[in-house]
Amino acid sequence: MASSSAGSLQVELVAADRVVWSGEADEVSARTVEGDLGVLRGHAPLLSLIVPGVVVIKAVHGDTVRAAVIEGFLSVADDHVSILSEEILLEAEIDTDKIQHEIDQAKAEEDYDAVRRAEAKFRTIGKAV
Incomplete structure (x- = not known):
């Protein structure tokens, strides 16, 4: 995986059948079993279960990506955020x-x-x- 630009996160939304979205972001928020979670650059390493809900990605270039995620995993390490789920649908889908x-x-x-x-x-x- 390529390293992220200064000040950004490298984010991947991955469903069972495809990479739904990949890119650089300033912030990612998701609902985990522990509650709502926001991830910014420099976040501590984390592995958590995601519950059905909305993932919001504030992309570096100003776009906001919203996706429905059906149970899965969220991993944070070294400014890389991976969200893995059986099913992920972008808002437009x-x-x-x-x-x-x-x-x-x-x-x-x-x-x-x-x-x-x-x-x-x-x-x-x-x-x-």
């Missing part, structure tokens, strides 16, 4: 009709973990559940 169908189906099956995962996708696009 989220289909609200499909998510509503997932929620309805999960509720019918009383699969409340699946409901939480689908609701995290709605939170990514700022839609109330």
